[in-house]
Amino acid sequence: MAGAGGTWSPEDEAGRGPTIAAGGMVTSSSPVASQLGARVLADGGTAVDAALAMTAMAWLSLPGQCGIGGDAFAVVREPDGRVWTVNGSGYGPDGATAEGYLDEGLTALPMGGARAVSTPGAMAALHTLHARGGTRSLAELWAPVVTAARAGLPCTVKNRADIAEHAGSLAADEGLARWLLPSGRVPEVGDRLPAFELADSIEALAIDPLALYSGSLAEQAVALLRAGGAPFSGDEWALGADAPAEPSITARYGDLVLHQTPPPSPGWMVLQQAGLLDGQLLDLPTLGADAVHLMALAARRAFRDRYESCAADTDTWRTLLTADALAAARAGLEHQPLVAGGVGMAGDTTSCVAVDAEGRAVSAISSLAFTFGARIAIPGTGIALNNRLGRGAYLVPGHPNALAPRRKPLHTLNAWVLTDGSGRLRHVGNTPGGDGQVQWNTQVISHLVDGGLDPQAAVAAPRFTVHPGSDADALGAPETLQCETRLGADTLAGLADRGHDVRPCGAWGAGGSALVVSVDESRGVLAGGADPRQDGVALGV
Incomplete structure (x- = not known):
């Protein structure tokens, strides 16, 4: 060797x-996600349909790596040779600037909690991906994910390692603890992890993916973040729904x-x-x-x-x-x-690739930024929020990537x-x-x-x-x-x-x-x- x-x-x-x-093919970092993607292709779905299904299944099979409250990007090659992309990422709070946070005594953005969060772009990106290339409803594509969430996928070696490493932070959030720390302990490999609240959220968002950005769900999210010291106005949260091709x-x-x-x-x-x-x-x-x-x-x-x-x-x-x-x-x-x-x-991130028999190809990638993101969830929803702002924005006044309103972090x-x-x-x-x-x-x-x-x-x-x-x-x-x-x-x-x-x-x-x-x-x-x-x-x- x-x-x-x-x-x-x-x-x-x-x-x-x-x-x-000889027909289509899928590949992902999760066997259960790949299995679902292959089933979608075998049932006549497109590579876009398969990628949408695999991305959602990864919310359960790799919960530390991705989720509804994170970001997503994709590139799609159509059978006629056209190639297009979708970018699902969002902004930090309208009321936050590098200078303001420095004046408070911060030297860098925190990696966890409300001030680490940017508006999640994953649902907006998946909405655009589906609108441009999906042939099956999201409700149909995500039904197996909802079923799996209610039954609970078995905890893998990677899941257990992620949960054990961050058990203290997860225990501090009631929703994440109910899902990932059943009976108040780190699960063993093979233990099922039902996610009842997340199942309800997936089922609702399959009908209207953009409901994350307006109405009661958005109000809950913004209230949680404001209570945690992140000066979101709500307007920047609503702008997260915009993820054009x-x-x-x-x-x-x-x-x-x-x-x-x-x-x-x-x-x-x-x-x-x-x-x-x-x-x-x-x-x-x-x-x-x-x-x-x-x-x-x-x-x-x-x-x-x-x-x-x-x-x-x-x-x-x-x-x-x-x-x-x-x-x-x-x-x-x-x-x-x-x-x-x-x-x-x-x-921590995860991804998938799908190619169908017509030559349509999708490369899709999604993330919460660090493992389990900011390690806080919208109450009652099972939706963990990202820490992309903490990871990607600088508290360096005058820098092109300095924290500023309506500036997406790198x-x-x-x-x-x-x-x-x-x-x-x-x-x-x-x-x-x-x-x-x-x-x-x-x-x-x-x-x-x-x-x-x-x-x-x-x-x-x-x-x-x-x-x-x-x-x-x-x-x-x-x-x-x-x-x-x-x-x-x-x-x-x-x-x-x-x-x-x-x-x-x-x-x-x-x-x-x-x-x-x-x-x-x-x-x-x-x-x-x-x-x-x-x-x-x-x-x-």
Whole structure:
């Protein structure tokens, strides 16, 4: 094995072949979610229908990672080649500013509680996704989720670990405690976790997803947050219902077109890394020291540029993707210092991918930000609220990402599709993982395009992570390169020789849960992969 010495090669993944299917395919980080998505496709639903169903099932199977009170992004490739996206993220309170919070004595936004919350965008995004591409009612698609919520899904190893880690915070919220700490204790693996209040909420929101943003449910949410010290007016909460479909942002990579989600998603950072690396890795051994060094430098450059100049409500990122800017940055990659004004990387998110028999493809990703978000729920609903504002906004007056009314915080979620020059689908994928996402997506895309790896080998390949990224919780943290030991001793030593502060993180410890479905046109099949770092499963129909 390469981890014991030498350098990793694709042959190290022998025996971990991709899932193959001739019709449609789904992949997610949860077996029960993948099973539901495959059933939707088998019953004649589209990839959009399958993604809507899988996203909702993940609210139960991965409750620490996503939920109604979080955010969601998606990219959709239509059978005719059109690609569009949807962004579901929201604002902080109208009454909050960086200067005002600093005057109160805060030095950073809290990571939990009311002041960490931004208006959730997930329901608005799913509403748009359904309106644009759904063929089945949400009530039909989410009925199995409601049934599962009332019966209670069995607690998994991951669920138990998440609940145990945050048991104190969960116990402080009556609604979350009723669901996740039955009988007042951390559940054992296999214990069922009924979510009766959440089941009622899902059933109601299936009829009107935008009811979260107006009426009694919105009033409850805003009252909870105001009582917790977050100066929401209610107007910014109502604006969360607006999640229009938008064109994807694109760049070339090799002979393919890479489609990404636009800001506040950091999809442009994947495009920037693609522009910096295009053609640079073809003649290098996959995941050898030279290739990893270049990819790490490209990631550092993206995080540096993001921190210095980019915000969710500006177009500064566009100037970074021009041919001249990429050429100048590429020429300086080897010489730039290994320093950046970045911050932490930890986070929790989940995602899914679906491709149907017509060639429609969806990459969807959703999150509460950190595990269980702000760890507070709208009373009586089971709806946990996110901590995206605490994670994404800076208390740095004058900074492009400083906390301000009607400014969305910077985000970590992004999703991608690769098509050929004629618009034909080649690959679709994503990964959760905080600020690791833009790095790991770039790595997986390179494995597919430069290395010619199949989807399963691409998502299972050794991973490395520039740390910190650009979250708001650890400004100025020491800069390291976290590497899985499967990269091999030669690669790790070579990276240290090139100036990286290499921190081994175990054979599979980098994090993430990458998912890919690829089109094998020569054989007329789909090939899918699910990251072995979590419980992911790819299923074909």
